[in-house]
Amino acid sequence: MTQAEIKLCSLLLQEHFGEIVEKIGVHLIRTGSQPIRVIVHDTRTSLDQVKKALCVLIQHNLVIYQVHRRGMVEYEAQCSRVLRMLRYPRYIYTAKTLYNDTGELIVEELLLNGKMTMSALVKKVADRLTETMEDGKTMDYAEVSCTFVRLADTHFVQRCPLVHATENSDPGPPPPAPTLVINEKDMFLVPKLSLIGKGKRRRSSEDDATGEPKAKRPKHTTDNKEPIPDDGIYWQANLDRFHQHFRDQAIVSAVANRMDQTSSEIVRTMLRMSEVTTPSSAPFTQPLSSNEIFRSLPVGYNISKQVLDQYLTLLADDPLEFVGKSGDSGGGMYIINLHKALGSLATASLESVVQERFGSRCARIFRLVLQKKHLEQKQVEDFAMIPAKEAKDMLYKMLSENFISLQEIPKTPDHAPSRTFYLYTVNILSAARMLLHRCYKSIANLIERRQFETKENKRLLEKSQRVEAIIASMQATGAEAAQLQEIEEMITAPERQQLETLKHNVNKLDASEIQVDETIFLLESYIESTMKRQ
Amino acid sequence: MVPFSHSHLLLLTVRLMTYSVLTQCLAHYFFMVFLTGSLNSEAPSTMASRGGGRGQGRGRGQLTFNTEAVGIGKGDALPPSTLQPSPLFPPLEFYPVPLPSGEEGEYVLALKQELRGAMRQLPYFIRPAVPKRDWRRLPRELRIRVRKLQKDRSTILVPKRPPKTTEYKEETIQKLETLEKKEEELTSEEDEEKEEEEKEEEEEEEYDEEEHEEETDYIMSYFDNGEDFGGDSDDHMDEAIY
Numbered sequence: 001m002t003q004a005e006i007k008l009c010s011l012l013l014q015e016h017f018g019e020i021v022e023k024i025g026v027h028l029i030r031t032g033s034q035p036i037r038v039i040v041h042d043t044r045t046s047l048d049q050v051k052k053a054l055c056v057l058i059q060h061n062l063v064i065y066q067v068h069r070r071g072m073v074e075y076e077a078q079c080s081r082v083l084r085m086l087r088y089p090r091y092i093y094t095a096k097t098l099y100n101d102t103g104e105l106i107v108e109e110l111l112l113n114g115k116m117t118m119s120a121l122v123k124k125v126a127d128r129l130t131e132t133m134e135d136g137k138t139m140d141y142a143e144v145s146c147t148f149v150r151l152a153d154t155h156f157v158q159r160c161p162l163v164h165a166t167e168n169s170d171p172g173p174p175p176p177a178p179t180l181v182i183n184e185k186d187m188f189l190v191p192k193l194s195l196i197g198k199g200k201r202r203r204s205s206e207d208d209a210t211g212e213p214k215a216k217r218p219k220h221t222t223d224n225k226e227p228i229p230d231d232g233i234y235w236q237a238n239l240d241r242f243h244q245h246f247r248d249q250a251i252v253s254a255v256a257n258r259m260d261q262t263s264s265e266i267v268r269t270m271l272r273m274s275e276v277t278t279p280s281s282a283p284f285t286q287p288l289s290s291n292e293i294f295r296s297l298p299v300g301y302n303i304s305k306q307v308l309d310q311y312l313t314l315l316a317d318d319p320l321e322f323v324g325k326s327g328d329s330g331g332g333m334y335i336i337n338l339h340k341a342l343g344s345l346a347t348a349s350l351e352s353v354v355q356e357r358f359g360s361r362c363a364r365i366f367r368l369v370l371q372k373k374h375l376e377q378k379q380v381e382d383f384a385m386i387p388a389k390e391a392k393d394m395l396y397k398m399l400s401e402n403f404i405s406l407q408e409i410p411k412t413p414d415h416a417p418s419r420t421f422y423l424y425t426v427n428i429l430s431a432a433r434m435l436l437h438r439c440y441k442s443i444a445n446l447i448e449r450r451q452f453e454t455k456e457n458k459r460l461l462e463k464s465q466r467v468e469a470i471i472a473s474m475q476a477t478g479a480e481a482a483q484l485q486e487i488e489e490m491i492t493a494p495e496r497q498q499l500e501t502l503k504h505n506v507n508k509l510d511a512s513e514i515q516v517d518e519t520i521f522l523l524e525s526y527i528e529s530t531m532k533r534q
Numbered sequence: 535m536v537p538f539s540h541s542h543l544l545l546l547t548v549r550l551m552t553y554s555v556l557t558q559c560l561a562h563y564f565f566m567v568f569l570t571g572s573l574n575s576e577a578p579s580t581m582a583s584r585g586g587g588r589g590q591g592r593g594r595g596q597l598t599f600n601t602e603a604v605g606i607g608k609g610d611a612l613p614p615s616t617l618q619p620s621p622l623f624p625p626l627e628f629y630p631v632p633l634p635s636g637e638e639g640e641y642v643l644a645l646k647q648e649l650r651g652a653m654r655q656l657p658y659f660i661r662p663a664v665p666k667r668d669w670r671r672l673p674r675e676l677r678i679r680v681r682k683l684q685k686d687r688s689t690i691l692v693p694k695r696p697p698k699t700t701e702y703k704e705e706t707i708q709k710l711e712t713l714e715k716k717e718e719e720l721t722s723e724e725d726e727e728k729e730e731e732e733k734e735e736e737e738e739e740e741y742d743e744e745e746h747e748e749e750t751d752y753i754m755s756y757f758d759n760g761e762d763f764g765g766d767s768d769d770h771m772d773e774a775i776y
Contacts, residue, residue: 016650016653016654016659018659018661019662020660049663053660056658088649089643092649108649112653113656114658357628358627358628514642514646
């Protein structure tokens with residue numbers, strides 16, 4: 001784990017789970033697998049707090065445990081999983097686009113709580129949906145269950161590994177930690193539950209600001225008496241499936257940008273057909289015949305078979321090589337080169353970064369070196385048609401930032417510099433790694449800046465919150481407009497201006513984080529795909 | 535064993551340093567070469583006298599690489615050397631591209647901020663515990679937060695300078711009390727965690743007392759036991775004192 005990643009993990013954990021969890025989590029990420037006693041000793045926190053923190057981290061799938069020799073349990077943190085927390089809003093939005101509000105809330109609850117049973121999840125989502133509906137209407141459990149089943153069928157949610165049930169009673173003491181196993185076939189199997197009920201609306205009278213501490217409020221006692229039918233079967237969000245979806249989206253939009261809408265629809269159809277047949281880490285999809293594609297095109301698209309064939313030929317001949325032709329049977333067998341597509345997307349990100357950072361002439365040189373693979377300095381100047389001095393300057397600038405690297409080819413065995421060729425080349429994998437590292441740093445900077453801005457204006461924010469609370473309570477009890485006006489004037493005009501600026505800045509920083517995360521996704525997918533092939 | 539050659543050193547500097555510092559490194563390189571002696575061969579120590587500190591004018595200034603290839607022509611002035619570390623925020627040459635705006639972007643942004651807020655309220659957010667204080671050594675009045683309540687209240691009362699009817703003031707004070715308690719709950723959650731239940735109950739009792747006392751017709755400051763005497767006079771500074 002690089003320092004930048006650890007820093008980013010620390011910031012994310014702190015923002016979402018508090019400082020204690022952050023301390024334990026970062027310690028585990030730094031030092032690897034450790035038993036609890038060592039953690040307590042090294043982080044100098046009390047045993048209770050370490051236990052609480054570990055429970056939270058395990059609940060959210062950020063830490064896994066293993067029983068080692070002599071019965072010791074060791075805990076290991078998963079740095080990459082912590083970094084996924086940046087992407088939660090994107091996952092939720094995707095669920096919304098695919099399965100509407102119900103799906104959105106299901107995925108949101110799963111992500112916020114780590115793991116949940118189906119019954120608890122359905123109940124909670126139904127309650128939340130009922131809140132947003134008009135008075136008198138409630139959300140039926142059956143509808144929520146239906147959406148949940150659809151999510152499970154398309155693999156967006158999966159079962160967590162189950163406690164291994166030992167058939168014969170063990171004579172010895174129970175193991176210190178359960179071993180969890182999951183059967184491949186059962187991963188998306190929805191238990192047969194008959195959840196009958198409707199969402200409950202929280203009574204507004206109970207939420208009155210009487211200052212009663214929340215812990216004293218009586219819980220709903222009616223539900224606790226019934227035994228939970230699917231006890232022990234927990235569900236979690238299947239992030240890999242979401243990533244597959246994002247990857248497909250990126251490929252389709254790339255094709256749409258490069259060619260036209262129809263070709264992107266064709267590619268989308270091909271990807272949809274390969275969803276279940278191709279594992280997500282395969283370099284290319286299973287071959288699909290042109291006839292199959294024609295049959296599976298969406299209903300609204302009525303293009304003739306010849307037009308489809310023409311489009312497919314065009315796509316296969318494209319230098320980007322997103323689509324490849326693997327055979328001629330069935331009207332032509334076509335595949336989608338997933339690995340090449342990811343490579344092109346990563347390269348495009350690199351080019352874009354060079355262009356925005358160094359200018360379009362540098363980008364020209366960069367694309368040139370990419371295309372020709374290895375070039376001498378003189379050749380760069382000639383091909384790019386840029387004067388020598390500027391070309392040297394740009395090359396060195398890019399070299400210093402590690403977008404371009406030098407390859408030496410000695411003429412003589414003593415490697416004398418005057419008798420060696422120095423060739424400029426772009427090593428996409430290492431440049432991608434470098435850019436990924438920079439992205440992590442950028443996001444860490446963005447989060448820090450946002451926290452700094454919020455802290456600077458903390459007093460003002462608190463004041464505005466108080467005023468809002470006063471206004472809200474006064475409106476609830478029915479006050480005149482004049483009084484409300486007076487209370488609103490408690491915040492002066494320059495303060496309001498300051499608040500506006502703060503809000504604008506924080507929004508901008510947040511939006512930037514989301515944008516950088518998209519780049520991170522592309523680069524990580526490419527690096528992962530390359531690593532798997534080696 | 536490959537002898538450590540100057541060419542390697544130069545390449546290393548070319549690769550690692552930025553262009554502006556490159557020249558400085560070149561200057562360093564020349565300096566080092568000057569120090570170590572001959573440029574073209576590794577002279578053993580016994581031959582030091584023959585090799586001398588320098589090539590004695592013969593091989594002086596000869597380098598193993600082609601200066602033109604690097605970019606320093608004959609007779610060209612070297613670029614100015616850097617005298618200070620590079621600035622913390624280097625000047626931005628190109629303005630960054632605007633962020634994508636639109637319905638999707640705004641929705642995801644709102645989601646992000648909402649999630650952040652929501653996660654703070656969940657039970658998974660563990661707040662740091664209050665450090666244990668030894669109550670035997672501290673005055674009893676510090677443990678119960680009567681003093682804190684009064685102090686906080688007086689700061690909120692300051693904006694309510696314009697005269698209003700006493701009943702209205704009562705109402706607002708009540709509302710402020712409740713909001714204060716909510717706020718204090720929040721701040722107490724942030725600053726100190728209510729771990730012990732006795733502490734919770736004790737504070738609750740205090741709340742009840744305050745509320746109970748609130749139902750009288752008199753303002754709380756009527757029963758002022760003189761603790762806030764000094765403090766109050768500061769608050770009334772903007773009003774004329776007759």
